Amino acid sequence: MSTYSSAVQTTNRITGSRKWWALATVLLTMFFSSMDQTVVSTAMPTIIGDLKGFSLYAWVFSAYMMASSITVPIYGKLSDVFGRKPFYLFGLTVFGIGSAISGQSHTMMELILARAFQGIGAGAMMSMPRATVGDIFDPKERGRWMGVMGAVFGVSSIIGPSLGGWITDTFSWRWVFYINLPFALLAILGVLFTLPKVRAEHRVKVDWLGSVLLVIGLLPILLGFTWAGSKYAWTSPVEIILFAGGALFLVIFLIWERRAEDALLSPTLFKNRIFSMSLILGVLVGMAMFGSLMFLPVYVQGVVGLNAQDSGWVMAPMMLSFIVGSIVSGQVMTRTGRYRVLAWVSGAIIVVGSILLNQMNLYTHWSTVVINMIVLGLGIGSLMPLLNVAVQNAFPYSMMGTVNSTQQFVSSLSGVIASPIFGSILDKSFSAKFKQSLPTDLHSLSSQLSSINPQSLLTVQAQKAIAVKFAPYGSVGQALYRQLLHTIKLSLTFGIQHLFAVGLIFAILCFIGTFFLPETKLKSKEYFEEKN
Template identity: 80%
Template sequence: MAQSGVQTTNHITGSRKWLALATVLVTMFFSSMDQTVVSTAMPTIIGQLHGFSLYAWTFTAYMMASSVTVPIYGKLSDVYGRKPFYLFGLIIFGIGSAICGQAHTMTELVWARAVQGIGAGAMMSMPRATVGDIFDPKERGKWMGVMGAVFGVSSILGPTVGGWITDTFSWRWVFYINLPFAVLAIIGVIVSLPKVRAEQRVKVDWVGSALLIIGLIPILLGFTWAGSKYHWNSPIELTLFIGGIIVLALFMFWERKASDPLLSPSLFKNRIFSTSLILGILVGMTMFGSIMFLPVYVQGVIGLNAQSSGWVMAPMMISFIVGSIVSGQVMSRTGRYKVLAWISGAVIVLGSFLLNQMNVHTAWSTVVINMIVLGLGIGSLMPMMNVAVQNAFPYRMMGTVNSTQQFVQSLSGVIASPIFGTILNKTFSDKLNETLPASLKQFQSKLSDVNPQSLITSQAQQSLSAAFNKLGAQGHQLYLQLMDAVKTSLTYGIQRLFLVGLVFAVLCFIGTFFLPEVKLKGQEYFQSGGSSEAGVESNEMKERKEKN
């Protein structure tokens, strides 16, 4: 370590590491809770700002801005340290939150959410990298479990906190509440994270960064609009996907030639890295399919009161926490993870299978058990993959590999949402046409293009009931027949979704058998250096030796 607190690496030692850990947990808590809090307040926001047509963009702008910046933050932080980018992300996120709270139109809110997203890109990648700066891979497992627990708790509390703030104060405080947490985190970063001096001058890959952003934005837009605003095979969708793929191909070509690439192609030569990315996509598709549509099933089929919908995912999140903590402890005690990956993958398959068996007669208690099983599997597998990837490379590359993995996982949600949404809408519409009683066929044309999620809200059902009551004495009976057909069709559609999720779960389980294992390193990890290729070769040599 150099004088005046300047270091040549990001490694955090001594008493500062506990303050750094506390800062990480605070950052993770308020940044992950922000999404669920905002989702809860959004109906009120739309009502006041009168911009329903821009509703999806409040999330799309945030998601695109955060996703495309994650790998850039990770690469730069390996060279210039986490501290400047952590601070930049917190400050920009705080500024974006303040502007969101001041928004007077939906257009202003969308742009402010994009600013928030630019800051969130650092907050998505820096906390996990900072934990890697504090603890070696063998210790890191249990602390990654704690981070998973923070994520789970914030996801459970978010909807309730969001509703309380909106009802008690104003929806604007949903954004303002981020500011004191951001200030605390900024103080923690300033005090606990070291200032890093690059050992050699590094040329920033600005061309690669620009190509990555230009290539990703049309693809993200394509997935966001597909199946809702435009058909998958529409000229606009095809243009977005083909154009994005062409630019990303140029990006990969450039990265092969760049002297210090943003995303080195050599990373993908490491089997642990490439296999973990594939597993991350598969488990992400399984998880997002459940998280997005289980509340729809519980409210629309089981009939849980909409006011309690904020707690629908609590059983899964609690088991996610337990799975994260248990798997982290197992990794820290044994230094191994491959058997744990097999077991976790098998539990994910079991949970997905149980979800696929649910129907219109399934009791709420059964749904809870099924959610717990799936949460245990996902919660134990996700932090394990993160630790395995970080362990597979030299310490000086941790920010790059960590942010790349985080980036791919975030794309899973972007990809899953339109695919699962299209499957649900198409299956629901087809099944409704089959099950609709003859007495209601006159309403078939009006219902064929209705989003099933819009029919399960209490407002929509009250409106439908009032419309049918105008038909006279038989009106209420017709309404009950319609809702029975809707419930049956919705169940059928969600069963198809869970079947697709089961396919991804099975593929994920199979993929765990292709994940190489390198025993988790201790303190020697922080002395690991050299080129990425050397680090990869070193780990693969160790893997072969252990097999022999």
């Protein structure tokens, strides 16, 4: 166990009635920053139609995720030295400017660059909220409020898609970005008046070289995962160079951090078993979640047969159960001061939810999908805030930003990495099953069907485009068309089941990992009064 775990935490810097205004500011910031992604995703089909950049579609999200992920640990370390306030203000300002530029974009490349700039600001907004909760509450109380933060994330995920669709249809897709500006201004005012200005108690040398090495190391690796399986094959020379080059600079970064005077990411952090195990569990639960849910809308629309709007409502119960799980988990930790048994139960629920998803097939009804997702949401929602609280409880107050941002950083990476891996699994499984199941009568048309992919059934327009190819064959063509639709659904189900199987593996590993998570009783206000 690291010596950090036994250090005495200093008094929280935000006290009295002011802390409730600070908490409200934190929740507001987290709400609109987490909602931004879901709002934008709903507007993307319209944006693509306007800016004519389908080939660059993925980069609108990838540029944002990479910029925010890379900057998270840098913000976290600096905020431990200079306080949260300046980085909140910087992040909100950059995020707001990036939103305004995104709304003014006239080409996809302009939008991608604006989203990358916006992501730099989002990195601060991702790393600051959980550390600020640590500024306000003692470890035992944090369980309750970490649960509330999880609930805010869930609510934003439910509201975002509908709000994005309404804004796009009623006004313009540009207002999907402009809507961020009043929220950003309100949050800036809240930060100015509620968060204290903090000065470092001793002179600190900022690890700028470590920051540069981290960025240079991570950028090619994230690019490699973004392009792998789509633009380039996993074993292509470009991918090998990206991964090898990034790994080389990360090794240099680790060597430098071992000798840096005030390291950006001190290797001694990982000597703390609670910290290292929480990071591992965070990656496993993230991969289980992405493996099961990232492409679930494809299954709901392509196999179950619901349209995009209805599939959004099918996804909503999962986020509601995520909210319930977060709140209940937080309340249990606050009342008991313990979290290990809760981690076991949460991990078991995640496994059960993943097993239920693996039972779904070509004939599954949408109501069954809802029930399965509710179970999975309960498990994920109850485990994620638990990991945050466990780590905060294991370190002194002076390291709050560093440990929280490292957790957030690893969590973000799991999402960036999961997307291409699971996408590749789906594409390969779908293609193999499609070729195997294609009726003999359709073999002659195989060259014309080569462009069919797992997204072929998601819109009426896509189905009509396929149907046009069979129109010249009359009634025989209609019969062949129905056979093709069945083959696509069968292949899509086969591919999704492979995803669920991989997600189940991560879920099982996560459950096993909870038994290796050490527990220290959550410290209360009385604990710090005794120490002082």
